[in-house]
Amino acid sequence: MKTNSLYPLFQVTDVEASARFYETHFGFARIFSSDWYIQLRATADHPFEIALIDQDHDSIPESTRGISTNVLLSLYVEDAAAEHERITASGLTVIQPLRDEVFGQRHFMLADPDGILIDVITPI
Structure with a gap:
């Protein structure tokens, strides 16, 4: 398998609040944003990424919904x-x-x- 990208995707209760937290305190910037999913990239020299998804979104199997722990x-x-x-x-x-x-x-x-x-x- 050839992997083109890798980033953690955290299941959160409030996607917008979590995104603001990482933007404000750790210098991440949005590269994609919707009401249920936001992808962030570090603005430093290295393009590290994280993503946030609403914990109850229907793209997540029902048995695994909930916040990341x-x-x-x-x-x-x-x-x-x-x-x-x-x-x-x-x-x-x-x-x-x-x-x-x-x-x-x-x-x-x-x-x-x-x-x-x-x-x-x-x-x-």
Whole structure:
């Protein structure tokens, strides 16, 4: 199989609110938008993408509808400490404070509006 694109698609309760969260706090921009699906692309040097879909949309098999759970989105950044300061100053709640790990990462975690964990990481 030759894969042309790869991105996570998160099932969320409010597609618009979730999109605004990623646009406002993480610099993503919309590349496609409808009332039930929004695709976002990072505006940095690398064109990483995520997509959001209404958790109850009929394109999702009924038995698997609902918000995405137990998901951790890792974002590697130049300076996790600076991002921690920026995120904290914006009023978002950090659920794991900035810390250095013995395996070589400085990171912190927060959650998006539906509880998807976001791990902001800098290798050290």
